[in-house]
Amino acid sequence: MSSPIMAVLFDLDGTLLDTAPDMADAANKVLADYDYGPLTEEQIQANTSYGAKGLLTAGFGTVPSHLDHSQLRQQFINYYQQNICDGTSIYSGITSLLTYLELEKIPWGIMTNKPGFLTEQLLPFFPELMKAQTVVCGDTLSVAKPHPEPLLHACELLGASHHQCAYVGDIEKDMIAARAASMSGYVAGWGYIGERHAPDSWQASGILAQPESLIDVLEHQKSLR
Structure with missing residues (x-):
């Protein structure tokens, strides 16, 4: 297991x-x-x-x-x-997922390749995302995804073992980075996956149809304890 x-x-x-x-x-x-x-x-x-x-x-x-x-x-x-937040919106189901993580006392954070100055400008438009316990950006370190170091750094800031951390992202290099960091990688199936992409071949731990699908994964995990 x-x-x-x-x-x-x-x-x-x-x-x-x-x-x-x-x-x-x-x-x-x-x-x-x-x-x-x-x-x-x-x-x-x-x-x-x-x-x-x-x-x-x-x-x-x-x-x-x-x-x-x-x-x-x-x-x-x-x-x-x-116009950084004229049309940008939080995906349906994300707020419910983050609320679940907080109720279950599961620490969570953001690891994005977006530059820090743009991330810092954008996040305040979404109060629920400002609750992230860590935010690591593409220029926080000297390397970015698919290098595993930013994910390992984010785990360290969360006080979590990378072996017990999941990373959710919508492109193949997110899954490459997760594997390199010895993390579970889950594909955000609602994200920017184009017709030429093949997430089934990304060697992910799973493909999530919607954000709440991760709740199902975590609830199943609880039932096995």
Whole structure:
């Protein structure tokens, strides 16, 4: 039997929050600056979890050689910061899940590759997420996912063993990071999983259809004690 889950870490974009409307809007504004058309819904769904790079690469196809990647990223960030929470929302079921974790005294936190300054700007719009006992971002350490170190660092801050921690995320590198950190990895099936993705092949501990599905996992775990 695998180790019991005694702590939970969450990805942010596509797991706790649906940030696609505002991320896509920023990307579309950058694309428009260079006379490119807007992203399709399929491109948005498949690439939001990959941030500015994923969305802009999808929009440009291949970024033209005369355009500077760092400049494009900065343009994206400038637009995104102006409207960081116009269309962003917390996924249905997340509040119920977080309430359950708090009632069960299961520590939880956030481990996202989103830069710290953007995370700090966004989280206060969602009081329930401000209750996270730790927040580790893509630039908190010198490495980011899929490297396991940020997950291990977040576990340490929670005071939890990584062997008894679950990580919930919506892209393959989240599961790669979880395995590398010897954690249980669960796929957020409600997140930004595009048609070309194959979560069944990600070697996850499970694919959650909705946030409350993790409650079922934890309740089943309790019944086996």
